[in-house]
Amino acid sequence: MNGEEIKSTLKEYNLQSWSKQRNLNPISVEKADGIYFWDYDGNRYSDMSSQLVNMNLGFGNKxxxxxxxxxxxxxxxxxxxxxxxxxxxxxxxxxxxxxxxxxxxxxxxxxxxxxxxxxxxxxxxxxxxxxxxxxxxxxxxxxxxxxxxxxxxxxxxxxxxxxxxxxxxxxxxxxxxxxxxxxxxxxxxxxxxxxxxxxxxxxxxxxxxxxxxxxxxxxxxxxxxxxxxxxxxxxxxxxxxxxxxxxxxxxxxxxxxxxxxxxxxxxxxxxxxxxxxxxxxxxxxxxxxxxxxxxxxxxxxxxxxxxxxxxxxxxxxxxxxxxxxADILKNVNEVGKILGEKLEEMKTSHQSVGDVRYIGLFSAVELVKNKESKEPLVPYGKDPEGIMGKILGLLKERKFMTYTHENMILVAPPLIITKEQLEEELAKLDEVLEIVDKQFI
The missing domain is CATH 3.40.640.10 (Type I PLP-dependent aspartate aminotransferase-like (Major domain))
Structure with a gap:
């Protein structure tokens, strides 16, 4: 199958979890390695949630x-x-x-x-x-x-x-x-x-x-x-x-x-x-x-x-x-320190970021409408305007792949990520938060 055939067949025969099925548009994955995967058109995506916070050692570990x-x-x-x-x-x-x-x-x-x-x-x-x-x-x-x-x-x-x-x-x-x-x-x-x-x-x-x-x-x-x-x-x-x-x-x-x-x-x-x-x-x-x-x-x-x-x-x-x-814990602590520092910078520089929380390579960015009142960007258990979905779409355009829950963006990359890779990806998140500041609050 090519990418489009995989997608159309899945949409016809497969029920996808936690989703309304009508407008699903899954990425057909052709290959993957390390923190990256590629679609059938050759686009490279960065896995910044370790899929479902489970692929700690990334793709293709021999x-x-x-x-x-x-x-x-x-x-x-x-x-x-x-x-x-x-x-x-x-x-x-x-x-x-x-x-x-x-x-x-x-x-x-x-x-x-x-x-x-x-x-x-x-x-x-x-x-x-x-x-x-x-x-x-x-x-x-x-x-x-x-x-x-x-x-x-x-x-x-x-x-x-x-x-x-x-x-x-x-x-x-x-x-x-x-x-x-x-x-x-x-x-x-x-x-x-x-x-x-x-x-x-x-x-x-x-x-x-x-x-x-x-x-x-x-x-x-x-x-x-x-x-x-x-x-x-x-x-x-x-x-x-x-x-x-x-x-x-x-x-x-x-x-x-x-x-x-x-x-x-x-x-x-x-x-x-x-x-x-x-x-x-x-x-x-x-x-x-x-x-x-x-x-x-x-x-x-x-x-x-x-x-x-x-x-x-x-x-x-x-x-x-x-x-x-591979001394993975050492990498988690070293790269995790950078993750925390960069998230703290985003908390300071973005009006939409109410709080950031992190430990190791496990973190969340909490989005708000107002920093003083702490009003969440979307109500608890609801997102009637699909705002978080739109933010995910902006990240996806930049090939930064993660998921959101409530008013949170999860950032939990594979534990093998390097400092250089992390900084490259967090720059994309920073860019999207600039748009959130201007368009969603």
Whole structure:
């Protein structure tokens, strides 16, 4: 097929996620390498969101591809109850990367399945039913993970499953209270969470689930002391702390896992995305030694046909090896520093930029109509005039490819990006924000 044939066939036969289907115009991709991909007309695009914040090592990584080919030559599949070398190796590598309280890993196919199985395990282990998660959160779109999700993508699942309770993020930029410090904000948010735990009945709460750093809903980095404070509340009330590391895991924040930035040890960690960088689908749930030991004599009522798929695990082993051998964390921290500096410059120079938030190579630009009032460029959960779509179109014209959510532009490039590449691409974003200043506020 040529590019137009691919596009027309997709539009006729394929349903595309999160989209009204009528006016879709997908780019047909002919080839890809590093942070770039090309359409069938030879146009080169820059992947500034790592696709769906999952292609941490970019396109065309030979080490990952070779590992998959080697496993194909052995066998492509054997069921979860059989011994597969790639499955064994990857499980061991993951546990070795985790804090010393973690014991075993259960493999899934993606982040949504990871979060659903984490909730199941928490309920089985504790014998309790309620699960807390935050309003500005996305944990997946399957039925269980969708109920765990707090933002508008949960609406299609409602009325939802009983026992899922929402609480508010430490979203300081949008809080009407003027806090004197991050520590003061932390004290406030933890007090409100504690109050809600008491009101819901701690004897019924199995787990608190958090994206370690809120992802697509704004890259909201928790204030000083917040995550240790949540950990303390979980300990006080015998609640499990589950960190969703689907986006923040695998080097995205400058640490191998996001929670390492905040000196906490979760009871359960969920992951996906960067474990294989999209080369084959894989996710997982890592549980503490205590939880793992519980299932020695109690039935683990979780199962998936493709749990620990040999091809995916081979890709995962190769990814972890590459992260370490190429010293990817060093690049994330060095290039991430430049990202933060450039975004701060844009915040100062553009009237449409209300706030920028970043850690490592994970960032969001929050757009507003007015810096003083902080009125969002588009209302929460709505974009009646398609403004964010138009801004994406302006970026696409410049071959800067990312996605938006609410009034945010996500900037989360592959972790292999160089300083020169980043500066070249951020110049395009800066140019588009000039247009936003003049035309949309």
């Amino acid at each position: 080490a990952i591809g070779d590992a998959i080919k080697e496993q194909v030559d052995k066998y492509c599949f054997v069921g979860p109850s059989y011994g597969a070398e790639s499955r064994a190796k990857l499980a061991k590598k993951i546990i070795e990367l985790m804090p010393d309280n973690m014991g075993k890993v259960f493999f899934t196919n993606a982040g949504a399945e990871s979060n659903e199985n984490a909730v199941k395990m928490a309920r089985m282990f504790t014998g309790k039913t309620k699960v807390f998660s935050r309003y500005r959160s996305y944990h997946g779109s399957s039925f269980g993970a969708g109920n765990l999700t707090g933002e508008p993508r949960r609406y299609a699942l409602e009325p939802g499953i009983p026992g899922f309770v929402k609480f508010f993020d430490p979203y300081i930029y949008r809080e009407p209270i003027e806090f004197e410090s991050e520590e003061a904000a932390t004290k406030y948010y933890l007090a409100k969470l504690r109050e809600q735990i008491v009101y819901e009945g701690p004897e019924s709460i199995a787990a608190i689930v958090l994206e370690t750093i809120t992802g697509s809903n704004g890259v909201i980095v928790p204030p000083n002391g917040y995550l240790p404070g949540v950990r303390a509340l979980c300990d006080e009330f015998k609640i499990l702390m589950i960190c969703d590391e689907v986006m923040t895991g695998w080097g995205r924040t400058g640490k191998m896992f996001g929670f390492e930035n905040f000196d906490v040890k979760p009871d359960i960690v969920t992951f996906a995305k960067g474990v294989t960088c999209g080369y084959v689908q894989l996710g997982g749930v890592v549980v503490s030694k205590e939880i793992a030991a519980y299932f020695d004599d109690n039935l683990l009522s979780c199962g998936l046909t493709y749990s620990g798929h040999p091809l995916a695990c081979a890709a995962g082993v190769a990814c972890i090896n590459y992260y370490e051998e």
